[in-house]
Amino acid sequence: MALRKKTLAGVLLASVAMLLAGVAAQSQGLPPISGRDVTNAVEPVTIPEDLQAKLSVLPKEKLDIIRSGRTSRYVRPERMFAKLRTISGPQMIAYIDAILSVTDAGEYKAGRDKPTISLNTKSPQFNAWKVLRPQTMNPKREAGPLELGKYIGGFGGGGIPTFANAPPALTYADLVAGKVDVAIVGAPLDMGSGWRDALHGPVLLRATGGAGGNDMYSMINPNTELKIVDFGDIAMDNLSTERSVRHVREVVRDIAKTGAIPIVIGGDHSLEYPNLAGITDVHGKGNVGVVHFDSHYDIGRDRVHLIDHGQPVYRVISEGHVPGKNYVQVGLRARGPDAKTFQWMRDQGMRYHTMVDVERRGWDAVMKDAVAEAKVSAKKLWISFDIDVLDPAFMPATGTPVPGGLTMREAQPIMRRLCAENDIAGIDIVEYAPYLDTSYKTALNTNFLLNACLSGIAMRKKGLTQEHYLSPISSMDRPAATAPPPPPPPKPATATKALPPAKGTRR
């Protein structure tokens, strides 16, 4: 997210370096990850010859700070030198002192600055935000998903809005007892840098249609093929991302431990970090690859806060949850990354498909590559889907929209394909901000993308994992009289089984 102003010279230099090292870097092995920010490194400054004599009146330690490059963050060296050529004496000393003083004030200084944020640990409500409701308070019941349907027929649901019209589950025991395949859980974290309101994302996606029901492309109804539940919302402390993500990690881990696939509905994109930390707690570090749809690269670092919605990818990779070589980004087009960060991404072995790539080669070629890269990356796949990867025409209601994005007709097939052609560890769909969604089309599109993935997971369960499977029933016209008949669908019985409106089908 963050825009880092670069000098033209810096960008050029880095670009040249990238050209030289870039292509080779992608095929090289993984360099050790320093854990430190590459942009944190300051570039030393050389004092021009014509100024050396003039500046020699300054104490060595002051000159050393300027030479170190630390002051360049506040006054660009060339600008400083130009000014220094015009002033001298006390004016020059005052000018240098001002630069040193803002540098000192800007940097962290032990003793002066607090490296933490204190909470009120004396509060008897310290953990109240995430304390569980004792199940002993409910009437006794057998474990398993709850049945809220009032009527025996009809469309199910009974009026209580849930994700994909799925029955709710309250506890991990419910997931186990119900042999749940997919647990959809809300995570209303509302700390994004743009328009906020991701707080209301989960409830609004429950309240609007589009998820659940037959997927015409596969002719599969995920609600009938999979045991899906709505696992409620994960508790958040919306005054602290740092606190919230720790709890999210626990919940994602515990869902995955039951064998269910967690689908996390955000909330802002900080969630990707605890999601992957939690899922690799169960499946093992390095065993989960990622396809990350986003207009932003989200590899921010060198920030005061260790996690925000522009930094999850850095945390995921630098902490080793997912090796860079198993990380694929699709749809990048925001202001970042700069050339240096592209280089960092290549050094990690990350694969990226920017909208520039789509402009150059077209969507089909990019989708083909991204799906192929995902398949070989690791045993299991996590999809982190920031809805701002789509064009604002389709997703106006998102915190940090960026024009020039994917269309629904591009995003739906890749979601379905990734979920059908990979062993899905889990997915997240993030950054929906309902108060910007006056027409609710963002909600509708988001729910359709959720359904595309649910359909893909259901396809995989039925063995329909061949490359870009589409149902013969819906994808072909009737055969021409002279043409040979099309190959029959693999299991006609299956197709007809999906036809009657089952419980959970939307109108």
Add this chain to the structure above:
Amino acid sequence: MSVLSRRMGARLAVCAAVLLLGLGAQAAPKTFEYPASLAPKLSGLSPDERAFIGDAAKLESFGLTPERLSIEFEARDAAEVKAYVAGLLSVVEESRFHEGDLGELPLNPEASSFNGGTVLRPAILDERTRDPGPISLQRYLHQRTGIPTFANAPVAVRKEDLVAGKIEVAFVGVPLDMSSGYRDAKHAPTTLRVTDGLVGSDVDAQVDPTLVLRIADYGNLSVDNMSIERTIGHVRFMIADMVSTGAVPFIVGGDRALTYPDVAGVVDTLGKGKVALVSFSPHPDAIADFDHELVDAIAVGRVLSEGLVEGKNLVQIGLRGPQAKAADLRRLADQGVRYHTMAEVEKSGWESVMSKALKEVTGGAEGVFISFDMSVLDPGDAPGVGRPVPGGLTMREATPLVRRLCAETRIVGFEMLDIAPIMDPTYKTAMNANRIMNACLSGIALRKEGLTKPGYLSPVSLGAKR
């Protein structure tokens, strides 16, 4: 609830006592006699457990009353009843801070610009020199559009500009976006700059504050929208700094949490006990207990508990909605706080409430700080706010009170809070917010002109005798 077995015992009594404080339950616990038929089931409870279920105030946070609880118990056997109550008590225990919990949130000291957002730019680092003083950004002499500033006022970049221009009112934006409701207060300063309503005279007073007063737009203060805690110090320092020039800060938030650093900054310069606070809000924002240092719901409470403003010098106007609980109101009253709920307005009428409030404020402290949470107005007048509550004041009620407060008392600061422009498609919230600030500016201008007679209205506008 394994925590229960691990940690119960002696701690329980302490926890229960602390919880009582936590809920702000000052009321005597209601006693409730459980039906005699339940006696056998309740006999297995420990004295602590028995006391707990008899205390309505403690049960409230579970959404329970003794009556509800007896219905729950009827359907359960003795062992289940015991487990039920133990479950409740374990919640109390689990809610506390425990060893190993994250009591300090880590930051990144290696960040190359740890304090970068709040480092002020010294004049000597400007590319070009200029004399101090406010700078008008208007190209033409009479211009309604162009680069937007609060009240079309000239811009003051540094304190020296305020001093050189002998600025009397300095607007400043503080885009803190951490409301507990709809968040978008970060866009409020910009939105209020680009919308009308702040400039010119009104018919009531026939005084043009933008002419009478020297006003400047002091830009925005830097905030950390990932942490209120990291924002407080800088805002407090900057407000104190502004006040030290003699200017009255007009602070455009930002959310209600700002009341604390705003008032603290003014008090830092003027002195403790010297400032009265008039709070317009449906929310008392003085809940007893919280796990963070600051948030909207505790901002007013902190101003009191730190003695920045004495209880007798706090007047709250427009209280309504679910946050205005009896326990909190009683606690405020015990500290000498005067409050005026919408229930009182319904009973006594606005005129009576307004004159009472004015009387309470005048003659108290030396200076008056007005905190105007835009949600004090009815959502009909102000839909674009973070924490709307129906049944609020109208513009025709709020405007005269604000004008009178600003004319009849010495205003030392004003804050306009919790506007969420994204919820304001017609811009009426922005316009009304600007009109409210214009009413206060008018009042300050009236005072400067010596027109401090209670309830002054322009004779011309009233149709004085021809």
